[in-house]
Amino acid sequence: MPPLVGSRMEAVGLGPDPALSWSAPVVPGSLGGGRPVVSFGEPxxxxxxxxxxxxxxxxxxxxxxxxxxxxxxxxxxxxxxxxxxxxGGSEDGGEQDTFAAAGDLWHSVPVDQLFPRTVKGTGAGPGGADRTWTRIAVAPDSGCKDAFDPLLKKALAPVGCQRLLRATYTDATQSFVTTVGLLFTKADTTSMDALAKRFRSQGLGTRTDLMPRPYAAKNTAAARFGPEQRASWTVSVLTDAPVVVYAVSGWADGRTVDTPLAAEQATQSGATSAPAQAGLGNEAQGLADRIERALRKDVTSPTEKPS
CATH class of the missing domain: 1.20.5 (Single alpha-helices involved in coiled-coils or other helix-helix interfaces)
Known part of the structure; x- marks a missing residue:
């Protein structure tokens, strides 16, 4: 069994080692049975x-x-x-089983499966351009202390924090950097539904005071990716899993951003802000979407290896 990512995670240079992973084998079940043989006379x-x-x-x-x-x-x-x-079935019991299984993925699925080394973003860029992201850093799995700005931490408090997993990617040109996070909560379906509804109805996902923090790893393209470099972001509260998926993007050269813009707005046609024109909204949204899709696949096939 490979070592777990956590307090024992070793650094690559001064950053975390992405080769370490969470893993847990799953033993499939089997079904069987027989049928009686019936004979008839010949009238x-x-x-x-x-x-x-x-x-x-x-x-x-x-x-x-x-x-x-x-x-x-x-x-x-x-x-x-x-x-x-x-x-997991379509009945309430099956949905609950699937929901619970998703909450355990942080320690049962390899890190390379949750955060693939390379992510293809076909049509994810501005104008439907293709994107390719390369993972450059993986943070040790941790709790949520000091992981979020105060207001975002307060907004997420109702669902609790079981584990926080993060990885930072760069694009093919190494012009942009994006941190994507998976917050595994302690909530049940009712609490996740309530939080998702609040984010939608109150527009919390577009507030600049609720931006996620980036993960800046030393000796990587993201070394200067701090709070002042945040340009665009997205936060997705799932209702079929106790998980909050988020991503935040910025320039790799360390330039500050005076007016960040949520990915929801930055990807709209006609957006003229610097983050929108650079495609940083597409970076955040495109990467978050693909990590979320992979997570949903892992719920039903936790031992499947990433392509």
Whole structure:
């Protein structure tokens, strides 16, 4: 079993070692069973010329047809049941199981699966341009102390903090840097629903005083990526998992940003601010979306290796 990311995570240079990972094997189950064999006698009947003949062939053919239908029906039902188990089912119990499983991913899924070394962003850039992001730093898994600005910490307080995982990426030109975070909460579905509703109704995701903090690793392209360099960001409160996904982007050269703009606004047609024109809203939104998609896949296949 590979070592866990946490207090034992070693640095690459002066930054964290992205090779370390969380892992936990999953043992698949199996289904099996048998069916009884039924035999019939051979009664006599008459053909079209009123001659007596045995009916066994017709009975056997009808019996075989009925048996085939039974086998097919049982197979379809069994497949449907097995499929619902694999994805958690559509009933409340299955949804709760999936929700709980998502909350455990922080220690059961490898770091390279949660935060792939390379992320492809087909059509994620301005005008539908393609993007490729390379991971340059992974923060040790931690609690949320000093991880957020005071107001954002207060806004997230109702759902609690179980674990915070973060990684920082750069684009292919190393012009931009983006930190993406996965906050695993202690909340149930009701609390996550309430927080998501509050973010939507009160527009909390676009307030500059609720921007996430970046993770700046020394000796990387993100070494100068501090609070003053934040240019665009996005925060997504999931309702089908106890997770808050966020991303914050900025320039890699350390330039400060006087007027940051939320990705939701920076990616709109006609936006003219510097973060929007540079495509930093697309950097934050595009990377956050793809990390979130990977997380959802991990809920049903936690041992699947990233492509």
């Amino acid at each position: 006599e009947g008459y053909d079209e010329r009123v001659r007596p003949r045995p009916l066994g062939g017709r009975v056997r053919s009808r019996t075989a047809a009925v048996a085939a239908c039974v086998v097919l029906g049982l197979g379809l039902i069994g497949g449907a049941v097995t499929g619902s188990w694999l994805v």
